[in-house]
Amino acid sequence: MIRQLQSHDTTERLGPDDMASLREQQHLEAALIGQAARAERSRGVPGVCSNCSDTCHPCAVYCDEDCRTDHEHRESTLARQGRSR
Numbered sequence: 001m002i003r004q005l006q007s008h009d010t011t012e013r014l015g016p017d018d019m020a021s022l023r024e025q026q027h028l029e030a031a032l033i034g035q036a037a038r039a040e041r042s043r044g045v046p047g048v049c050s051n052c053s054d055t056c057h058p059c060a061v062y063c064d065e066d067c068r069t070d071h072e073h074r075e076s077t078l079a080r081q082g083r084s085r
């Protein structure tokens with residue numbers, strides 16, 4: 001049997017814990033979207049590491065985890081200082 005999930009809002013059946021995790025998930029998704037948009041603005045082209053400008057995977061923004069962490073750390077520091085670049 002196919003359950004008709006789209007015919008009505010299923011969230012009303014959720015308990016407080018479920019609602020919390022749902023909100024958490026939505027928050028996470030929003031954060032990820034914001035992160036992607038920020039990444040779009042803050043750097044350039046996929047395939048070139050945003051941190052060290054080295055060539056990396058065509059779909060990647062950074063050549064490795066260290067560069068990502070380093071760059072994001074700098075980004076957030078600049079953001080805290082009220083600058084965008």
Ligand SMILES: [Zn+2]
Pocket residue numbers: 049050051052053054062063064067
């Ligand atoms: Zn790099």
